[in-house]
Amino acid sequence: MAQTVLHTATxxxxxxxxxLKSYHTFSFANYFNPERVNFGALRVLNDDSVDGGxxxxxxxxxxxxxxxxxxxxxxQHKDSMGNLATIExxxxxxxxxxxxxxxxxxxxxKDQPVKFLQIWVFPNKRNVEPRYDQLKINAPEKPNTxxxxxxxxxxxxGVWIHQDAWFNLGKLExxxxxxxxxxxxxxxxxxxxxxxxxxxxxxxLHKRDGFGIWDTDTFTIxxxxxxxxxxxxxxxxxx
Amino acid sequence: MMKTEILVIGTDPxxxxxxxxxxxxxxxxxAEGVSGIKEALAKCGLKAYHIxxxxxGLTSQEEEELKTEVKTLYPTLPVVPHYxxxxxxxxxxxYLALGKMNQAQ
Numbered sequence: 105m106a107q108t109v110l111h112t113a114t115x116x117x118x119x120x121x122x123x124l125k126s127y128h129t130f131s132f133a134n135y136f137n138p139e140r141v142n143f144g145a146l147r148v149l150n151d152d153s154v155d156g157g158x159x160x161x162x163x164x165x166x167x168x169x170x171x172x173x174x175x176x177x178x179x180q181h182k183d184s185m186g187n188l189a190t191i192e193x194x195x196x197x198x199x200x201x202x203x204x205x206x207x208x209x210x211x212x213x214k215d216q217p218v219k220f221l222q223i224w225v226f227p228n229k230r231n232v233e234p235r236y237d238q239l240k241i242n243a244p245e246k247p248n249t250x251x252x253x254x255x256x257x258x259x260x261x262g263v264w265i266h267q268d269a270w271f272n273l274g275k276l277e278x279x280x281x282x283x284x285x286x287x288x289x290x291x292x293x294x295x296x297x298x299x300x301x302x303x304x305x306x307x308x309l310h311k312r313d314g315f316g317i318w319d320t321d322t323f324t325i326x327x328x329x330x331x332x333x334x335x336x337x338x339x340x341x342x343x
Numbered sequence: 344m345m346k347t348e349i350l351v352i353g354t355d356p357x358x359x360x361x362x363x364x365x366x367x368x369x370x371x372x373x374a375e376g377v378s379g380i381k382e383a384l385a386k387c388g389l390k391a392y393h394i395x396x397x398x399x400g401l402t403s404q405e406e407e408e409l410k411t412e413v414k415t416l417y418p419t420l421p422v423v424p425h426y427x428x429x430x431x432x433x434x435x436x437x438y439l440a441l442g443k444m445n446q447a448q
Binding site: 164 | 353354355357358361398399400401402403406424425426427428429430431432434435438439442
């Protein structure tokens with residue numbers, strides 16, 4: 105029997121630093137909730153908004169797979185490996201922090217906020233060589249289907265990370281549904297709603313709600329409203 | 344007030360300093376850093392730490408060696424792997440380790 109967990113949008117932790125507003129699905133920085141630490145290998149799901157021209161000064165990371173998905177605006181990234189890049193909606197960035205990396209992240213636009221998801225996944229191996237990757241997200245081959253944006257395989261669609269994780273983006277028209285089958289036995293899926301309302305195995309989810317499901321091979325997502333958009337993060341529950 | 348004593352091991356001096364600065368900003372915690380196994384074990388022999396935080400940079404073999412040595416010599420000292428290299432997860436890692444220690448007592 106499938107097990108599930110619901111995290112409504114309003115139950116998330118929050119931080120308002122003026123220039124940075126962030127909602128934390130899981131414990132992060134000064135937000136600590138022992139009941140909300142991780143979903144399997146998924147450790148951080150931050151929903152960030154950074155004011156125009158502002159950003160994160162140079163800071164280190166290590167031993168974490170860090171994925172950024174811009175929702176609006178543009179985010180400039182510069183790191184100690186020599187990468188200087190701007191990511192925009194329709195793109196995904198993945199960074200393996202491994203033995204250590206330093207980077208800055210700034211809103212490239214002076215006037216408009218940049219909104220983005222920052223997702224941290226525990227690596228399946230500590231102290232790997234740091235690496236950076238950035239890709240455009242492909243359009244779906246057919247309407248109302250999923251698009252894979254991340255996997256553990258360098259040759260597969262999307263960016264890759266050091267973990268048996270697969271991320272898919274979905275956009276469904278009202279009334280349509282899609283079945284999802286787990287990529288690996290023992291994995292669970294965390295579904296995060298970006299736009300609209302969907303149902304996952306009958307559970308109604310609103311914008312920015314999160315829903316975890318595991319101990320099952322498959323589940324069904326149905327669009328309840330128009331213009332739905334959601335992210336499925338298929339991650340190991342034990343790692 | 345008795346402080347929670349934390350020993351951090353990590354090979355990147357700048358990341359280590361960042362972690363120590365963040366930990367020591369908490370009034371009830373005191374953290375010290377070392378960059379290698381021998382130094383860590385020597386420190387543990389001189390002082391009773393509550394948590395050994397395993398930062399980045401050691402090889403898998405070194406990490407296993409450290410865990411084995413600590414388990415043998417200081418069986419109540421938890422070795423907590425640190426992930427992320429900064430403030431994001433640091434506090435949760437320490438709070439969770441302290442929670443487990445309190446439950447065990």
